[in-house]
Amino acid sequence: MNKYFTVSILAAALALSACTRPDRFGSGADGLGSDIAGAGAGAGFDQSGAIGQSGLGNPDSPEYFAQAIGDRVLFQIDQSTLTSEAMATLDGQAQWLMTNTDYLAVIEGHADEQGTREYNVALGARRANAAREYLISRGVPSSRLRTISYGKERPIATCSDASCYAQNRRAVTVIAAGALS
Amino acid sequence: MLTRTIALLLAPLVAATAIPAPALAQDGPLRITISEGVIEPLPFAVPGFQAETAGAEQIAADITRVVAQDLTGTGLFREIPATSFISTPASFASPVAYPDWRAINAQALITGAVAVSGDQLTVKFRLYDVFTGAELGEGLQFTGTTGGWRRMGHKVADAVYSRITGESGYFDSRVVFVSESGPKDNRARRLAIMDYDGENRQFLTDSASLVLAPRFSPNGDRVLYTSYESGFPRINLLDVASVGRRQITTVEGEMAFSPRFSKDGGAVIYSVSTGGNTDIYRTDLNSGAHTRLTSAPSIETSPSLSPDGSQIVFESDRSGTQQLYVMSASGGEPRRISFGEGRYGSPVWSPRGDLIAFTKQNAGRFHIGVMRTDGSEERLLTSSFLDESPTWAPNGRVLMFTRETQGASGGPQLHSVDISGRNLKPVPTGGFSSDASWGPLQR
Numbered sequence: 001m002n003k004y005f006t007v008s009i010l011a012a013a014l015a016l017s018a019c020t021r022p023d024r025f026g027s028g029a030d031g032l033g034s035d036i037a038g039a040g041a042g043a044g045f046d047q048s049g050a051i052g053q054s055g056l057g058n059p060d061s062p063e064y065f066a067q068a069i070g071d072r073v074l075f076q077i078d079q080s081t082l083t084s085e086a087m088a089t090l091d092g093q094a095q096w097l098m099t100n101t102d103y104l105a106v107i108e109g110h111a112d113e114q115g116t117r118e119y120n121v122a123l124g125a126r127r128a129n130a131a132r133e134y135l136i137s138r139g140v141p142s143s144r145l146r147t148i149s150y151g152k153e154r155p156i157a158t159c160s161d162a163s164c165y166a167q168n169r170r171a172v173t174v175i176a177a178g179a180l181s
Numbered sequence: 182m183l184t185r186t187i188a189l190l191l192a193p194l195v196a197a198t199a200i201p202a203p204a205l206a207q208d209g210p211l212r213i214t215i216s217e218g219v220i221e222p223l224p225f226a227v228p229g230f231q232a233e234t235a236g237a238e239q240i241a242a243d244i245t246r247v248v249a250q251d252l253t254g255t256g257l258f259r260e261i262p263a264t265s266f267i268s269t270p271a272s273f274a275s276p277v278a279y280p281d282w283r284a285i286n287a288q289a290l291i292t293g294a295v296a297v298s299g300d301q302l303t304v305k306f307r308l309y310d311v312f313t314g315a316e317l318g319e320g321l322q323f324t325g326t327t328g329g330w331r332r333m334g335h336k337v338a339d340a341v342y343s344r345i346t347g348e349s350g351y352f353d354s355r356v357v358f359v360s361e362s363g364p365k366d367n368r369a370r371r372l373a374i375m376d377y378d379g380e381n382r383q384f385l386t387d388s389a390s391l392v393l394a395p396r397f398s399p400n401g402d403r404v405l406y407t408s409y410e411s412g413f414p415r416i417n418l419l420d421v422a423s424v425g426r427r428q429i430t431t432v433e434g435e436m437a438f439s440p441r442f443s444k445d446g447g448a449v450i451y452s453v454s455t456g457g458n459t460d461i462y463r464t465d466l467n468s469g470a471h472t473r474l475t476s477a478p479s480i481e482t483s484p485s486l487s488p489d490g491s492q493i494v495f496e497s498d499r500s501g502t503q504q505l506y507v508m509s510a511s512g513g514e515p516r517r518i519s520f521g522e523g524r525y526g527s528p529v530w531s532p533r534g535d536l537i538a539f540t541k542q543n544a545g546r547f548h549i550g551v552m553r554t555d556g557s558e559e560r561l562l563t564s565s566f567l568d569e570s571p572t573w574a575p576n577g578r579v580l581m582f583t584r585e586t587q588g589a590s591g592g593p594q595l596h597s598v599d600i601s602g603r604n605l606k607p608v609p610t611g612g613f614s615s616d617a618s619w620g621p622l623q624r
Contacts, residue, residue, distance in 0.1 A: 121414065130457065151393075
């Protein structure tokens with residue numbers, strides 16, 4: 001049973017890395033890809049065979065990053081200051097990124113709907129940058145981290161009350177395969 | 182006399198909507214009643230325009246409807262139904278039977294005629310002040326193609342509106358906006374363009390990538406908008422006629438957004454975010470030269486130029502919360518103009534130069550408001566769960582804005598309101614719609 005479970009997790013990891021948009025950083029030679037070689041679809045087949053250690057699949061997989069470590073941190077209303085809980089999550093993210101040097105990350109900043117559109121884009125940029133700066137302070141090379149803000153345009157929780165707003169005020173670290181060519 | 186009467190209609194613009202205006206009555210036939218903030222609209226009659234060529238009957242009737250709907254849509258006019266008419270003109274040249282129109286209390290009478298030759302369309306009209314028994318202005322004739330028949334109706338209505346109010350019209354204008362569809366957590370967005378009244382809607386982009394806040398060029402030929410097409414927010418320039426688009430080369434930064442044209446259409450003012458800091462820049466579209474206009478560690482965005490191009494109003498949270506500031510168009514030290522309670526954003530300078538419209542967020546509600554350019558005489562025109570992003574009609578008398586309803590099934594819908602807070606209504610857009618930019622009067 002364990003074997004089948006492992007296989008399905010692997011397949012999921014493969015599917016995930018296949019859809020992480022390898023062209024995410026654009027095709028331009030902006031230096032981001034220079035230290036990246038051959039990452040991507042093969043990442044799930046780590047030769048170490050260290051699969052299933054925590055029941056969440058390969059700890060080197062983007063899926064493990066998103067689910068076990070936690071790919072997002074949340075913010076207070078109209079704030080971009082990191083909470084202690086956020087810092088703990090980001091510590092784990094930094095550790096993972098330092099171990100899995102084949103990956104890049106795009107940090108997506110988001111806002112809740114209680115704000116004007118353009119201000120929220122700027123606020124999301126501030127949140128994404130707060131997460132990025134923290135990861136850099138923990139040793140992740142800045143060249144592997146980009147930011148983007150979606151403002152309030154990409155809510156994950158759709159109700160219009162505090163519980164949903166709290167989930168939407170977030171910075172999400174999206175692991176991207178580094179293969180640029 | 183008609184002119185003076187509607188001037189009265191437009192005068193009490195400083196009255197706050199929530200405060201009942203004093204009842205105002207006037208002796209004589211042109212009675213205006215203002216009570217509870219509601220104005221008695223001016224009654225007009227528009228007998229069906231005459232078809233002067235065979236087969237023009239339908240287009241003549243359609244154009245007549247556009248004229249009537251434009252005028253009644255302002256909230257300043259009321260159409261007297263044709264069933265009340267005592268007589269109708271036998272032809273466009275017939276003398277006006279004033280007593281018949283006085284008897285049904287029509288204060289303005291519009292007559293017109295339509296001729297079609299091939300795809301050529303000719304529309305002429307006359308406007309009469311019924312109680313003085315005289316024509317108001319001279320008869321006018323418009324020529325164009327049958328495909329543009331709605332525009333001909335708008336042209337007639339603009340002329341009528343202008344003669345009666347003393348203001349320029351706004352009916353023959355277009356609006357670019359974001360058309361939205363799909364669930365709230367996976368919404369597709371496309372740029373679209375339509376007539377001011379929601380007719381003739383067309384898409385300008387597909388929904389493959391996120392688009393934000395389109396802005397018309399001063400003459401309406403191009404649109405600037407924020408696009409995530411490249412994977413990151415960048416500023417695109419779209420040609421309305423060809424729908425061709427290209428990315429503007431902005432100042433280097435992680436994100437570029439919130440663009441607006443300069444008054445001559447030759448430059449873009451916009452925001453760039455780098456390292457979490459957002460500032461305002463200007464880029465000349467011909468030379469590509471960049472100028473940095475703000476340099477504060479806070480968020481500076483939503484720039485909008487004064488009509489003479491000399492000043493920029495924008496929002497900044499340098500004080501700790503979103504507030505409105507005005508600075509020289511070349512940058513320099515800004516002065517804060519918003520001092521009320523709450524947060525202020527998305528300011529837009531009126532094309533008349535006298536007012537700045539804005540979004541205000543206070544105590545859990547959103548409002549569209551206007552203030553003088555020094556920040557005085559703030560007036561809130563709307564209140565809802567979420568109102569934002571005002572844009573001015575070309576005559577500076579009406580605002581269009583986005584009203585979003587709450588909850589998972591909620592969505593945005595363009596609305597319009599006049600600057601006295603009256604005549605609040607949705608703009609038909611055939612689905613969710615947001616972020617309108619109201620273009621100029623067409624030529």
